Structure formats: C-alpha cells, structure tokens
Amino acid sequence: MKYLPREIVLDILSRLPVTSLLQFKLVCKAWHNLAQDPLLASIHFQRASENNPCLIIHCDHPIRNQLYSVELSDNEEDQRVNKIRVPIFPEFKIIGSCKGLLCLCDYSTRDSLYAYNPFTRKYMELPKSIDETLYDLSVVFGFGFSQTTKEYKVVKVVYWRPPPRDRHPIFRRCCLQSEVQIFTLGKPAWRSLGKIPYHLLDQEPSQVLVNGRLHWSTWPRRYRIGRLLISFDLEDEQFREVPKPGSGSLERLHFDVVGIRGYLAAVIHQNYGQLEIWVMKEYNVKESWIKEYNVATHVSRGLEQADWKSAQPFRNSKFFRKSSFVRVLGLLKNGTVLLEYKCRSLVTYDQKDGTFNDLAFPGMPYWFETVVHEGPSPMNELYIYNPFTCDHLELPGSTLYLDKQQVFGFGFHPCTKEYKVVKIVYYVNALRALSPRENSTVKISEAYILTLQPQGSSSTTSRSIGKFPYTIIRWVESHVFFNGRLHWIFWPLYHDTSKCFQSMSIDLADEQLREVLIPDCHEEIRRENSWSREFYIGDYVPRRLELEPDVDPSFSLSKLYNRRGHVKMLCLLKSGEILMEYKYRVLVSYDPKSGTFKDLSFPGMLNWFETFVHVGSLNWIDTLIDM
Amino acid sequence: MSSSIASSSSSSSSSSKKEKKISLKTSDGEVFEVEEPVAMQLEIVRSFFADNEDVTEQTVMPLPNVSTAAMHGILEYCRAHEEFRRRMPEAAPEEEVRAFEAGYVDRKSNEELKEMILAANYLNISKLLDFLTGVAAKRIENKSVEYVRAFFGVENDFTPEEEANLRREYEWAFEGVDED
Structure with a gap:
C-alpha cells in the first residue's frame, strides 16, 4: 500500500466539488481537520474559478425556503442536485451570490439581511437600517466583494416618496427621494453615502460584479430616451455611468445586465423569447461593445410539458411575477450559454450549431430560481484562548488568498500591559505559493498590529505599521518573545553578501523593527558581541524513534509532519536541564552537567504532538487589561 | 569531461547520426536507456544534468524512489507527449492527446495510479502529476x-x-x- 503525501492529497481534494469535500470529512480525523485547512480552501477556490460554476437553486413552491446545489460537470451523468439544509430564516429572497456567500433578505420586511455560506451553513445577520414607515418604499440591493480592500460589501439604495398630502403641488412629479447605504461585513454599522441621482432597476438574484464594480440598469427616464447603465465601485464607493451597447434604435431598448466570464454583458430581449447578448470587450470603451450571441426562440421541454394547472398557486409567487421568460445565467467552460426559462428549465445554448440542450438532473425541483455561485472564500480566523478557563475571544479574520502568505506573532508587554498580535502579510506570486518550497519572491509586504481590548469595549481592529522589509523563515515556526520584543529569523537580504540567516525583532511597546545580532560561526563578530556558547548538545536518537522509525500514514497528512526540524528546544528546567521535543514524538531532557539524555514519558501522552511552553493562569479575557 | 550537456546537445542537433541517450536506474536496479528529449521532461533529471558539470554520457543517474513498474508507465507518457510535440510543435492535437490519456490510465489500478503519482512527484513532472491527480480526483468523486x-x-x-x-x-x- 502506498501513502500519498499531504500536498498531493490536498491537490487531489482541491479538484473535488464541495459536497464531496464535506462528505470526506468522515474518512478519518486527520481528513476532518484537512477539510478545515485554509490552504485547501484557497486552492479549491482557485480551481473552482477555472471550472464550471456551481448553481444554487432556490425553490419556494410548494415548500418555502428550499435551497439546492448543482455542480455542473463535463460528465452529465455525474450531475445531481443536492439539497442544502437551511437554518431557520424568515421567508427570504436571494439578493446575490459573491465569493462563496449568499446575501439573503427577509421577503416581508426588506430590512433583515443575512450573509450566509450554504456549504458551511454559517450565517450572520446584518443590522437593520431602514425606516419601514416611509411612503412608497422600495429598495435595490447590491452585494459584492472588493479584491483591493478584500471586503464584502452590501449596498442598499432606498427610494421613497413623501406621502401625497405633504407634496407641494408644483413638485408633484419629481419627488422621488433616495439614500444609499453601505455595509462592510465585519463592521458594526451601515454608513450613509447620501442621495443618488439615478433610479436603479432591481435585478436580484444576479449581481453583476465586473472590474470591482456592481452594475445596474435604470428605469426609463421621463425626459430622455433610453436607460442608463450605472456602476458602483466597491473600493471608492462612487456611482458612475458606463457606456451602453449600440446606438440609434438600440438606444431605446430594454436590456438586462449580466456578467459573463469577467466581462460586462447586456441582454436585449426581443419578441418570442429571442435574445441578443452584447459583450463589452474592453471595460468602459463604448466602441468595444460587440454582439456576441444571438439566441433564437426556444421552448424548453420542461415548459412545454409543464403542468400549468397545478402551477396556479405558483403563478402568484415572487419568482414567477418578476422573472422574465428567459434569463442568461452565464457562460460555461465549453463555451455554451446557460439559460433559465421561466423558473422551470435550465438550458444550454451552443452558438456554434445553434442547438439547445435541456439540462435535467435527478432531484431537480419543479419551479425554481437559479443563482450562479462561486466557491467559498477561505477565511483566516484568529482566536485568543485560555486553555484552563476555556475563555476565548475571536479576533477579526482576514480573507486568505493563494498570493498572500501570513506570519503571526503574539506577545504581552510588561510595561504597557497589553497583549498584541502582530500579522505580517506577504503578497507573492500565486502559483509559486502552491509549491511547498520557500523560494517565492516577495513583492510587497506589510505588518499589522492588533492590540487586544477588553471585550465589550470598542472595535478590535488592526493597524498597519508599514512595510516589512524582511522575509521571515516560516518553517522555523515559533517566534520568540523576549525582553518585550518578538523575534524572528529572516532570510538574508538581497544585497547582503554574507548569505547567512539573521534575526530581527519587533518591540511591542514602541512597535519598532530592529535587527538583532545572532552568533556567527564563521567570522570574528563573535568576539565583539556578548553571545557565548553555553551548552553543547550532541547527537541523540530517543528510544521511541529507534523502535518505531516509520511514520503512521494518517500522521503524514498532518501539518506537523510537513514541517522541517528535528529537535525543538523548549525551555530550561529548574533543575538546570534542557527540555527538548524530538520529531513531534518524544520529550527529552538533557542534563548539561553529566551530558546525559532522558526520554520523558507520561501516562496519557499522545503519539504525535507539538509542545508549547505555557504559563497557566486564570486570566479571564474580558478583564485582561486589569491584571 | 568535455561533454557538458550544452555542447553535446548542440552537436547532436547539427549531426543527427545518433540520438543521445540518458541512463536512469530505478530502485530495483534496472537501467533504462532514455532518449534525451524524453528524459529532459523529468525535471529532476534536467536539473541533475544542468547543475553537475562533471557528468558524462556514461553516468547512470540513480532514481531510488522510482520502481521499474512506475518507470515504464512514466516513460510511456513522456514518449507519447514527445511524439505529439515532434509531430505538431505548435499546438498539440488535443483530441488525440485526450484519447491517449484516457486509454493510458484506464488500464491502471488504483494502487498503480498512486505509485505513478508518487513517482511523478519525485521526478517533478508537473504536467503528468497534474494529469494524474486529476484522474485520482475523478476516481473518488461521488464515491462513498x-x-x-x-x-x-x-x-x-x-x-x-x-x-x-x-x-x-x-x-x-x-x-x-x-x-x-
């Protein structure tokens, strides 16, 4: 029997659909942990973007709030519909899907919003912000993810009118009021961005996120011809007009906005369900709009044979009322266009030979609404935890990317009496990050510091302390906290010719970076500084490693196994002995006076472990400032 | 000593009288004589010859982590791809490549597949590794x-x-x- 190493197992797993990954958590404990590994999530996410999208199917007839997922694959026989167990929400509509999260809205109040990951089933409720008593209230939503700020944002454009009795007779017509509100996931409250001069057309459940901007078309305007195409930049939070396709008679037509493989596209509906799909090949260039697809009239098998009698109640449903006869969902990997026909059928259209193919999967609901769903976006979550009191605190997480590597440090400064978390982020070449070797060239790096605040006090957010000019060696996994400073070893700087590892520190009180001299075995420097050789520890192989040198296959999947390092020095004991950990398997004490090694074994000791030196305390996290 | 890899490859391209072969020795001691362009698809072999100036044509490169069975499989793949590349240097005939790849793995058991993955990983043939892990994923998708x-x-x-x-x-x- 051959055992595959961790990185290959990760590689294989990253090619599987999310449902298989969830199922394979049951293989063994090591795999259960592997499925939660952010590295797997980030490779998986990257691969998913190369493949066909996953579809989320929302069904509210005859039972409300049903969600299903379908993974479109090349092999049609593999396709099936999975039911997703939905937490108890009020009756919702889907506002949009972006980077693994669905944004749901309470259908009756329009003011309860949820961000929800249908695969992990984790969700969060957003605060409310609308005055429901406003007259003639309508809300247009937007949901997107900004690649530059790495934040999920929800946009709410609220329209209302003053009640008729309050209107001035002269201004009766132009009385539409508006307010734009924005919410960043992870922040406590909505911010108002003021009024908007456009009357946007609601287009749930498809968000059109192209070039970091959300897009809408507008309602027809009163004094000018045609509709506008409006974008909202998630980074600078500005609305802008985008040139729309065509000219002349085309100006007058109604169009839907969709995103197709990263391009902005406009779908022009013609009679009898015929479509023209225009694509803007170069963003914001009017001349680059090209008519790419002509979709002829098609009546899908599902609609032809639909049981309209039993569908009577469905005809009053929210989907049926708002849905146009045919919706463009996107483009598949093989170049076909994916369409949804009147809440009933999924159809692919092949432009090359003009053929339609009705998709049917076992377990497909009868009437539904489809949302194209990108894979989940992995988050790096940080917790502060006291293992004795089990008290813990969740710190703000950050989204993980393949092109982003992070190093963390944690310490407590005795003078300022503050716990601080240091995070150093390296942005590297994404493909290199896949390989386990440490040779990636660092482009940009930045260090952040987060000071722990007692719970309940205002926000715990990290501050940037600027660029971080050192490349820390990550496989020397633990940083050392000493003298109020965190210490790391870094790769020699590019222009440094001595080519030996060096050490640097961050002072947690003044937050300055300083280089620290380390002993140099080759040069004279040794005499000039105060380093001296205190101990010499010879070769030693603990008995347990001698007896069972082989690695148990499930351990080969562990993160520890893949780390380098044979011996880790832990601390000096009171007796003057040195405590060490060998190969994550044996604790050994070394007596420098006699030069003898002793393997420590305790009842209940684990097979594989990583040891940390910890000072136990009853320090409760919510009062930690007072100690 | 005189035949560093750079000079020998340039001389072989100018005079095509005899194709250069590279000897690779597997874990069970069998020596494979492999045509140079095929062997150079093995990244580990390529860097071995690029980094060591003192290797000669007679040098037998030991590959202690690769079994004879896996080596046969790997060479079959690399030779086929070399063949595709030679016939159509611009763009590989996609249909044919796919047909070859499908037939190529269908015959392999799961155990053989894993052995080949390990060998491809060790020999650092990224294209083959990518292909094989994809095959492994297909084999376990939707399985219990x-x-x-x-x-x-x-x-x-x-x-x-x-x-x-x-x-x-x-x-x-x-x-x-x-x-x-």
Whole structure:
C-alpha cells in the first residue's frame, strides 16, 4: 500500500466539488481537520474559478425556503442536485451570490439581511437600517466583494416618496427621494453615502460584479430616451455611468445586465423569447461593445410539458411575477450559454450549431430560481484562548488568498500591559505559493498590529505599521518573545553578501523593527558581541524513534509532519536541564552537567504532538487589561 | 569531461547520426536507456544534468524512489507527449492527446495510479502529476467514504458515535453517492 503525501492529497481534494469535500470529512480525523485547512480552501477556490460554476437553486413552491446545489460537470451523468439544509430564516429572497456567500433578505420586511455560506451553513445577520414607515418604499440591493480592500460589501439604495398630502403641488412629479447605504461585513454599522441621482432597476438574484464594480440598469427616464447603465465601485464607493451597447434604435431598448466570464454583458430581449447578448470587450470603451450571441426562440421541454394547472398557486409567487421568460445565467467552460426559462428549465445554448440542450438532473425541483455561485472564500480566523478557563475571544479574520502568505506573532508587554498580535502579510506570486518550497519572491509586504481590548469595549481592529522589509523563515515556526520584543529569523537580504540567516525583532511597546545580532560561526563578530556558547548538545536518537522509525500514514497528512526540524528546544528546567521535543514524538531532557539524555514519558501522552511552553493562569479575557 | 550537456546537445542537433541517450536506474536496479528529449521532461533529471558539470554520457543517474513498474508507465507518457510535440510543435492535437490519456490510465489500478503519482512527484513532472491527480480526483468523486478510505489506505479512527453524529450533520452531502 502506498501513502500519498499531504500536498498531493490536498491537490487531489482541491479538484473535488464541495459536497464531496464535506462528505470526506468522515474518512478519518486527520481528513476532518484537512477539510478545515485554509490552504485547501484557497486552492479549491482557485480551481473552482477555472471550472464550471456551481448553481444554487432556490425553490419556494410548494415548500418555502428550499435551497439546492448543482455542480455542473463535463460528465452529465455525474450531475445531481443536492439539497442544502437551511437554518431557520424568515421567508427570504436571494439578493446575490459573491465569493462563496449568499446575501439573503427577509421577503416581508426588506430590512433583515443575512450573509450566509450554504456549504458551511454559517450565517450572520446584518443590522437593520431602514425606516419601514416611509411612503412608497422600495429598495435595490447590491452585494459584492472588493479584491483591493478584500471586503464584502452590501449596498442598499432606498427610494421613497413623501406621502401625497405633504407634496407641494408644483413638485408633484419629481419627488422621488433616495439614500444609499453601505455595509462592510465585519463592521458594526451601515454608513450613509447620501442621495443618488439615478433610479436603479432591481435585478436580484444576479449581481453583476465586473472590474470591482456592481452594475445596474435604470428605469426609463421621463425626459430622455433610453436607460442608463450605472456602476458602483466597491473600493471608492462612487456611482458612475458606463457606456451602453449600440446606438440609434438600440438606444431605446430594454436590456438586462449580466456578467459573463469577467466581462460586462447586456441582454436585449426581443419578441418570442429571442435574445441578443452584447459583450463589452474592453471595460468602459463604448466602441468595444460587440454582439456576441444571438439566441433564437426556444421552448424548453420542461415548459412545454409543464403542468400549468397545478402551477396556479405558483403563478402568484415572487419568482414567477418578476422573472422574465428567459434569463442568461452565464457562460460555461465549453463555451455554451446557460439559460433559465421561466423558473422551470435550465438550458444550454451552443452558438456554434445553434442547438439547445435541456439540462435535467435527478432531484431537480419543479419551479425554481437559479443563482450562479462561486466557491467559498477561505477565511483566516484568529482566536485568543485560555486553555484552563476555556475563555476565548475571536479576533477579526482576514480573507486568505493563494498570493498572500501570513506570519503571526503574539506577545504581552510588561510595561504597557497589553497583549498584541502582530500579522505580517506577504503578497507573492500565486502559483509559486502552491509549491511547498520557500523560494517565492516577495513583492510587497506589510505588518499589522492588533492590540487586544477588553471585550465589550470598542472595535478590535488592526493597524498597519508599514512595510516589512524582511522575509521571515516560516518553517522555523515559533517566534520568540523576549525582553518585550518578538523575534524572528529572516532570510538574508538581497544585497547582503554574507548569505547567512539573521534575526530581527519587533518591540511591542514602541512597535519598532530592529535587527538583532545572532552568533556567527564563521567570522570574528563573535568576539565583539556578548553571545557565548553555553551548552553543547550532541547527537541523540530517543528510544521511541529507534523502535518505531516509520511514520503512521494518517500522521503524514498532518501539518506537523510537513514541517522541517528535528529537535525543538523548549525551555530550561529548574533543575538546570534542557527540555527538548524530538520529531513531534518524544520529550527529552538533557542534563548539561553529566551530558546525559532522558526520554520523558507520561501516562496519557499522545503519539504525535507539538509542545508549547505555557504559563497557566486564570486570566479571564474580558478583564485582561486589569491584571 | 568535455561533454557538458550544452555542447553535446548542440552537436547532436547539427549531426543527427545518433540520438543521445540518458541512463536512469530505478530502485530495483534496472537501467533504462532514455532518449534525451524524453528524459529532459523529468525535471529532476534536467536539473541533475544542468547543475553537475562533471557528468558524462556514461553516468547512470540513480532514481531510488522510482520502481521499474512506475518507470515504464512514466516513460510511456513522456514518449507519447514527445511524439505529439515532434509531430505538431505548435499546438498539440488535443483530441488525440485526450484519447491517449484516457486509454493510458484506464488500464491502471488504483494502487498503480498512486505509485505513478508518487513517482511523478519525485521526478517533478508537473504536467503528468497534474494529469494524474486529476484522474485520482475523478476516481473518488461521488464515491462513498469507505471507498475513499480504501483508496488512500486510511483507517477510520472515529468512534461509531462520532461518525454517526458527523454523518447526521452532513446528511445532505451523502445523497446520490455512487456504488463502489
């Protein structure tokens, strides 16, 4: 029997659909942990973007709030519909899907919003912000993810009118009021961005996120011809007009906005369900709009044979009322266009030979609404935890990317009496990050510091302390906290010719970076500084490693196994002995006076472990400032 | 000493009288004589010859982590791809490549597949590794947990209660699992 190493197992797993990954958590404990590994999530996410999208199917007839997922694959026989167990929400509509999260809205109040990951089933409720008593209230939503700020944002454009009795007779017509509100996931409250001069057309459940901007078309305007195409930049939070396709008679037509493989596209509906799909090949260039697809009239098998009698109640449903006869969902990997026909059928259209193919999967609901769903976006979550009191605190997480590597440090400064978390982020070449070797060239790096605040006090957010000019060696996994400073070893700087590892520190009180001299075995420097050789520890192989040198296959999947390092020095004991950990398997004490090694074994000791030196305390996290 | 790889390859291209061969020795001691362009698809071989100036044509490169059986499989793949490349240097004939690849792995058992993955990983042939891990993923997709345990040789270390609890939690992911 051959055992595959961790990185290959990760590689294989990253090619599987999310449902298989969830199922394979049951293989063994090591795999259960592997499925939660952010590295797997980030490779998986990257691969998913190369493949066909996953579809989320929302069904509210005859039972409300049903969600299903379908993974479109090349092999049609593999396709099936999975039911997703939905937490108890009020009756919702889907506002949009972006980077693994669905944004749901309470259908009756329009003011309860949820961000929800249908695969992990984790969700969060957003605060409310609308005055429901406003007259003639309508809300247009937007949901997107900004690649530059790495934040999920929800946009709410609220329209209302003053009640008729309050209107001035002269201004009766132009009385539409508006307010734009924005919410960043992870922040406590909505911010108002003021009024908007456009009357946007609601287009749930498809968000059109192209070039970091959300897009809408507008309602027809009163004094000018045609509709506008409006974008909202998630980074600078500005609305802008985008040139729309065509000219002349085309100006007058109604169009839907969709995103197709990263391009902005406009779908022009013609009679009898015929479509023209225009694509803007170069963003914001009017001349680059090209008519790419002509979709002829098609009546899908599902609609032809639909049981309209039993569908009577469905005809009053929210989907049926708002849905146009045919919706463009996107483009598949093989170049076909994916369409949804009147809440009933999924159809692919092949432009090359003009053929339609009705998709049917076992377990497909009868009437539904489809949302194209990108894979989940992995988050790096940080917790502060006291293992004795089990008290813990969740710190703000950050989204993980393949092109982003992070190093963390944690310490407590005795003078300022503050716990601080240091995070150093390296942005590297994404493909290199896949390989386990440490040779990636660092482009940009930045260090952040987060000071722990007692719970309940205002926000715990990290501050940037600027660029971080050192490349820390990550496989020397633990940083050392000493003298109020965190210490790391870094790769020699590019222009440094001595080519030996060096050490640097961050002072947690003044937050300055300083280089620290380390002993140099080759040069004279040794005499000039105060380093001296205190101990010499010879070769030693603990008995347990001698007896069972082989690695148990499930351990080969562990993160520890893949780390380098044979011996880790832990601390000096009171007796003057040195405590060490060998190969994550044996604790050994070394007596420098006699030069003898002793393997420590305790009842209940684990097979594989990583040891940390910890000072136990009853320090409760919510009062930690007072100690 | 005189035949560093750069000079010998340029001389062989100018005079095509005899194709240069590279000798590779597998873990069970068998020596394979491999045509140079094929052997150079093995990144480990390429860097061995690029980094060591003192290797000669007679040098037999030992590959202690590759069995003879795996080597046969790997060379079959590399030779086929070299052939495709030689025939159509611009763009590989996609249909043909796919047909070859499908036939190529269909004959291999799961155990053989894993052995080849390990060998491809060791020899650092990224294209083949990418292809094989894709095949492995296809083989376990929609399969039962038991099948996957057998495939990877992993033992179930959950207690029956733990497993039952987890199964309940992810119940919906278990619909439509294929027969093994």
